[in-house]
Amino acid sequence: MDRLFFEIPDIKRKNDALDYIKEHIQYGSDINGSGGLDRYTDDYEGWLDKLEKDYKTVPNEERVPARTFFLVREGDGRIVGMINIRLALNERLRKFGGHIGFGIRPTERGKGYNKINLYLALKVCRENGIHEVLMDADLDNPASWKTMEAFGGVRIRQYYDDEFAHCEVVDYTIDVDSALADHAAEYEPYV
Numbered sequence: 680m681d682r683l684f685f686e687i688p689d690i691k692r693k694n695d696a697l698d699y700i701k702e703h704i705q706y707g708s709d710i711n712g713s714g715g716l717d718r719y720t721d722d723y724e725g726w727l728d729k730l731e732k733d734y735k736t737v738p739n740e741e742r743v744p745a746r747t748f749f750l751v752r753e754g755d756g757r758i759v760g761m762i763n764i765r766l767a768l769n770e771r772l773r774k775f776g777g778h779i780g781f782g783i784r785p786t787e788r789g790k791g792y793n794k795i796n797l798y799l800a801l802k803v804c805r806e807n808g809i810h811e812v813l814m815d816a817d818l819d820n821p822a823s824w825k826t827m828e829a830f831g832g833v834r835i836r837q838y839y840d841d842e843f844a845h846c847e848v849v850d851y852t853i854d855v856d857s858a859l860a861d862h863a864a865e866y867e868p869y870v
Contacts, residue, residue: 681752683759683799683869688714688748690723690724700720704717708785712762714745716747733745743767745766746763747762748764750783762800777850781793781800793826797830798862801830810854810856815849815851816849818846834851836850838850
């Protein structure tokens with residue numbers, strides 16, 4: 680497997696980022712972890728401004744600081760995934776969403792990339808003083824919740840979300856320090 684790395688979105692990646700979103704639309708796939716890029720396809724520069732504001736946000740009940748990354752494959756420079764990491768939680772995010780939203784482009788799924796995506800995200804969380812991560816996934820998206828379980832994720836709740844997802848959802852917690860220690864040998868060669 681090629682090495683993968685996080686890259687902060689910038690103007691040079693405009694066409695690549697829009698291609699990433701276009702592929703999700705073409706495949707009829709949900710778009711997760713993109714920091715709202717799918718709502719800015721006609722205003723990429725506005726999306727970049729939004730990401731900068733997101734990062735500098737002072738936590739409150741409406742907004743929290745967050746950082747969005749492209750997951751890039753070193754060999755060809757392709758964006759294979761995206762991730763949005765909330766660096767704090769408010770009550771709404773404790774109830775729906777948690778710290779991390781992630782996704783892999785449809786044509787790159789099933790290759791283990793989302794595990795590396797989550798591994799890198801847990802490193803960012805630790806660097807920002809987050810030692811327990813809360814995440815959720817639709818119950819009918821086992822690839823997502825199995826990725827969480829692979830990192831020691833503990834299912835703490837299952838419920839019907841009639842406010843946002845309109846489906847059955849599962850919540851997980853992950854002990855960041857344990858997950859990173861347990862998986863360093865497995866994933867460090869790829870990051």
